[in-house]
Amino acid sequence: MNTKLVLIDETQREEEIQKALWEAADILRKGGLVAFPTETVYGLGANALDEKAAGKIYAAKGRPSDNPLIAHISCMEELRPLTAKIPEIGIRLAERFWPGPLTMVFLKSDRVPYGTTGGLDTVAVRMPEREEARRLIAMAGVPVAAPSANLSGRPSPTTAQHVWQDLNGRIEMILDGGPVGIGLESTIVDVSGERPVLLRPGAVTLEMLEEVVGKVEVDPAISGIPGEDVRPKAPGMKYRHYAPRAEMVLVEGEIKAVVDKINSLVKSREEEGCTAGIICTEETRRQYWRGIVRSVGKRSQEETIAHNLFAVLREFDDLGVDYIYSESFSQDHLGYAIMNRMKKAAGYRRISV
Ligand code: AMP
Ligand code: MG
Numbered sequence: 001m002n003t004k005l006v007l008i009d010e011t012q013r014e015e016e017i018q019k020a021l022w023e024a025a026d027i028l029r030k031g032g033l034v035a036f037p038t039e040t041v042y043g044l045g046a047n048a049l050d051e052k053a054a055g056k057i058y059a060a061k062g063r064p065s066d067n068p069l070i071a072h073i074s075c076m077e078e079l080r081p082l083t084a085k086i087p088e089i090g091i092r093l094a095e096r097f098w099p100g101p102l103t104m105v106f107l108k109s110d111r112v113p114y115g116t117t118g119g120l121d122t123v124a125v126r127m128p129e130r131e132e133a134r135r136l137i138a139m140a141g142v143p144v145a146a147p148s149a150n151l152s153g154r155p156s157p158t159t160a161q162h163v164w165q166d167l168n169g170r171i172e173m174i175l176d177g178g179p180v181g182i183g184l185e186s187t188i189v190d191v192s193g194e195r196p197v198l199l200r201p202g203a204v205t206l207e208m209l210e211e212v213v214g215k216v217e218v219d220p221a222i223s224g225i226p227g228e229d230v231r232p233k234a235p236g237m238k239y240r241h242y243a244p245r246a247e248m249v250l251v252e253g254e255i256k257a258v259v260d261k262i263n264s265l266v267k268s269r270e271e272e273g274c275t276a277g278i279i280c281t282e283e284t285r286r287q288y289w290r291g292i293v294r295s296v297g298k299r300s301q302e303e304t305i306a307h308n309l310f311a312v313l314r315e316f317d318d319l320g321v322d323y324i325y326s327e328s329f330s331q332d333h334l335g336y337a338i339m340n341r342m343k344k345a346a347g348y349r350r351i352s353v
Pocket of ligand 2: 147148156
């Protein structure tokens with residue numbers, strides 16, 4: 001299959017963008033696949049109500065079929081037909097955070113096929129903030145199932161080039177809207193039960209959710225290594241997502257000691273004839289004197305770290321490094337989501353100094 005790559009960023013005229021969105025919407029209506037930018041990461045879209053179309057997403061990504069898809073909508077009116085019941089807290093969260101990087105899990109209606117929900121009786125729904133994404137969904141006239149547009153097991157794509165690397169030849173079209181804003185996947189909260197439960201941390205933080213609905217439980221699988229005893233409620237969280245090819249290790253502790261430890265680890269690896277990458281920050285980058293050093297952003301501005309993290313992991317894949325040693329970050333606010341992705345990328349390997 002020939003994959004068409006079309007620019008819809010700010011360099012394009014409105015008529016060009018409109019034309020590209022219509023073409024993409026037409027592909028979606030006919031049961032095809034289109035990758036498009038949202039504010040979180042690039043999504044791989046298909047008609048969420050068409051089991052066959054949703055099935056193509058699993059095939060293109062190599063995604064396990066028990067890992068359900070998030071249905072994206074363009075306005076509130078599109079929510080009701082997908083759900084059997086909308087609890088009051090769901091409405092409050094939607095009023096506060098939609099459109100935006102929050103996914104909510106509801107009991108599904110009969111219209112949503114099990115092929116979209118991975119066989120579950122619930123459906124995950126999000127209204128993205130990125131305007132072109134909502135325009136595309138509205139033009140398609142159907143809810144759009146859209147997981148991250150990467151091959152399963154690779155870091156989520158934050159640019160159209162990342163999508164091209166993974167899915168060229170496997171999907172009909174990629175809409176290139178430039179780099180995304182946030183860079184981490186959406187927060188997922190389950191509102192289908194008695195109490196809201198956080199299933200995946202993201203840019204809408206636990207603190208922000210609790211401000212609106214009071215106490216939110218946290219799925220124990222978020223903090224631990226998924227295993228036999230803790231089965232994550234978001235099936236996708238059990239897979240070793242976001243994984244770079246290299247063996248990655250997080251180094252934790254007081255920052256000066258962390259820098260010293262990473263320098264000495266990289267030295268020993270290089271003496272063994274291996275290559276090592278370092279994930280650091282603007283504040284520390286000049287303190288490393290070996291290895292391939294990449295700053296992910298500023299400690300003082302966590303959103304820069306979220307924005308760059310996946311691109312840096314992909315770059316280390318492209319460079320083919322054998323090891324990645326990374327600084328760690330605070331687990332507060334957005335740091336909770338950042339560290340969740342980093343721990344997964346590192347396969348939970350860490351060293352405390
Ligand atoms: P992705 O879109 O690639 O970020 O993956 C979607 C995530 O949402 C996966 O971790 C899924 O397991 C999770 N998810 C989707 N639908 C549901 C659902 N009905 N219940 C719980 N988690 C869900
Ligand atoms: Mg994903």
